[in-house]
Amino acid sequence: MDTKALYDVLRQHPFLEGFKPPHIQKMAEMAHEVHFARDQTIFREGDECGIFYLILEGKVALEVSAPGRIMRISTQGAGDELGWSSLLMEESKHFQARTLEPVRALAFDAIRLRQTCEQDHGFGYLLMRQLLVVVSQRLQATRLQLLDLYAPRGVKLI
Amino acid sequence: MSAAGCPMTPAPARVAKVDKETHDTFTLALEPADGQPLAGFAPGQFSMLYVYGVGELPISISGDPHEPGRLVYTVRSVGRATHALVNRQPGEVVGVRGPFGRPWPLEAARGKDVLIVAGGIGLAPLRSAIYDILRHRDDYVRLIVLYGARSPKDLLYRKQLAGWARLPDTQVLATVDYGGTSWRGHVGVVTTLFRQLRLHPAETVALVCGPEIMMRFVVRQLEARGVPESEIYLSMERNMKCAVGSCGRCQLGPYFVCKDGPVFSWAEMRAWMDKHEL
Numbered sequence: 001m002d003t004k005a006l007y008d009v010l011r012q013h014p015f016l017e018g019f020k021p022p023h024i025q026k027m028a029e030m031a032h033e034v035h036f037a038r039d040q041t042i043f044r045e046g047d048e049c050g051i052f053y054l055i056l057e058g059k060v061a062l063e064v065s066a067p068g069r070i071m072r073i074s075t076q077g078a079g080d081e082l083g084w085s086s087l088l089m090e091e092s093k094h095f096q097a098r099t100l101e102p103v104r105a106l107a108f109d110a111i112r113l114r115q116t117c118e119q120d121h122g123f124g125y126l127l128m129r130q131l132l133v134v135v136s137q138r139l140q141a142t143r144l145q146l147l148d149l150y151a152p153r154g155v156k157l158i
Numbered sequence: 159m160s161a162a163g164c165p166m167t168p169a170p171a172r173v174a175k176v177d178k179e180t181h182d183t184f185t186l187a188l189e190p191a192d193g194q195p196l197a198g199f200a201p202g203q204f205s206m207l208y209v210y211g212v213g214e215l216p217i218s219i220s221g222d223p224h225e226p227g228r229l230v231y232t233v234r235s236v237g238r239a240t241h242a243l244v245n246r247q248p249g250e251v252v253g254v255r256g257p258f259g260r261p262w263p264l265e266a267a268r269g270k271d272v273l274i275v276a277g278g279i280g281l282a283p284l285r286s287a288i289y290d291i292l293r294h295r296d297d298y299v300r301l302i303v304l305y306g307a308r309s310p311k312d313l314l315y316r317k318q319l320a321g322w323a324r325l326p327d328t329q330v331l332a333t334v335d336y337g338g339t340s341w342r343g344h345v346g347v348v349t350t351l352f353r354q355l356r357l358h359p360a361e362t363v364a365l366v367c368g369p370e371i372m373m374r375f376v377v378r379q380l381e382a383r384g385v386p387e388s389e390i391y392l393s394m395e396r397n398m399k400c401a402v403g404s405c406g407r408c409q410l411g412p413y414f415v416c417k418d419g420p421v422f423s424w425a426e427m428r429a430w431m432d433k434h435e436l
Contacts, residue, residue, distance in 0.1 A: 014353065061345065072337045075344040079353050100342050137350075140375070144347040145335045149369040150278035150308040152182075152236040 006031045006106065013054050013106075014079040015130055023123050026116060031106040042082070042097040049086035049093055052110050055079065058103030063096045074141070075100065084131055086110035087117075165402050168208045168253025169194065173246045174228060179314050183234045183279065184244040185220065189227060191251050196229055200261035201286035202393060202421045205229065206401050208253030209246070213239035216398040216416070218283035219257060224293055229254070232282035232314065258401045260421050262287045263391060267363035271300040273355075273385075275376045277348055277368025281305055281314050283393055283420075284367050288322065295325075302355065303330045306348030306372070310334055310341045329355075348372060352379045359384035367393040374431060377424055390424035 006028040062073045117124030170191035177185045208214040221230025235244045276284045307313045323330035331351045333344035396408035396415040403417030411430035
């Protein structure tokens with residue numbers, strides 16, 4: 001995809017809702033399209049946080065490994081982002097990301113994104129605001145998950 | 159189907175069939191035991207089912223309203239009475255009162271998209287609505303079903319969900335709170351499915367049933383997307399005894415859930431669902 005095509009795709013992506021054309025253009029100039037096959041590991045727990053993704057198609061499972069098993073935390077799909085911790089200068093990934101079906105996404109170099117945020121605070125504010133929305137939604141969803149709402153009263157999840 | 163037209167007297171009904179849906183949830187089909195035809199029902203209504211000598215329970219009707227001759231209920235075995243109910247064998251007799259209550263507003267939803275959001279056993283009363291919508295499919299635009307369960311083994315009606323998903327202008331998205339690695343579907347609470355939707359809020363009627371906390375968060379999602387409060391409907395649950403608005407057991411603010419509900423619009427419920435005392 002050329003920059004124009006990337007711009008058009010990004011304009012439709014929910015993560016960039018509220019972004020003005022110059023900000024979308026900045027994102028388009030930093031984006032490149034990537035594809036992952038089904039069951040491919042995009043990153044593992046402990047990997048360096050270097051890339052931020054916006055998912056266009058397909059599903060990705062976020063997983064964490066425990067002794068003898070892997071537990072799935074959540075599923076991300078089209079319209080979601082992946083790898084937000086890379087924008088916060090986290091040193092390593094907390095979870096593993098594995099595709100459940102073929103995935104098409106836009107990838108961004110996290111260092112370059114952070115540098116752009118430093119240089120253009122208007123852009124940086126929008127990006128961080130969107131990131132905060134994502135993080136707060138994830139936090140709320142996690143709280144609801146922890147409530148185990150569908151369990152009969154008195155029954156504990158094994 | 160209460161005896162001799164008295165809403166307080168159970169009519170005998172024979173268990174025709176018991177199907178195991180999940181490890182703790184069963185679907186019972188009842189047929190008349192006294193030669194009297196079963197009363198019809200509207201989707202969203204409930205009956206009081208009486209296991210003789212054990213107790214009486216309000217149970218939503220989960221069957222097809224256009225299938226005459228039997229009433230179908232999906233019951234989760236969580237206590238003494240529900241355990242006794244799901245362990246009835248074909249041929250055994252239980253008591254039935256009803257159907258009772260205000261149904262889903264399917265007439266008012268004609269010409270619009272219908273968004274169904276269900277959590278856990280909350281899919282049961284909504285299945286009746288889905289049957290009815292599919293019978294009159296041309297009267298509605300899109301049918302969207304969002305369904306959340308605790309884990310893959312807790313998902314109800316899995317074959318039907320898959321079948322509905324293949325129908326035109328129908329979207330079915332299921333999610334579980336806890337999924338093993340063999341589960342290839344979505345993991346996350348039901349509200350996370352909203353990101354995958356393209357709603358037309360002014361043309362959408364939402365029918366919601368599940369744990370009350372879940373419903374509150376679903377309503378927030380719907381309102382954030384511009385669905386009017388008058389077009390959001392919830393099926394409420396409270397302990398019931400008489401089912402006809404006499405005993406007051408199920409009072410919720412100015413309403414009796416058994417008589418004025420169990421289906422309410424969010425415009426009616428907004429003031430009462432957050433009240434700690436209720």
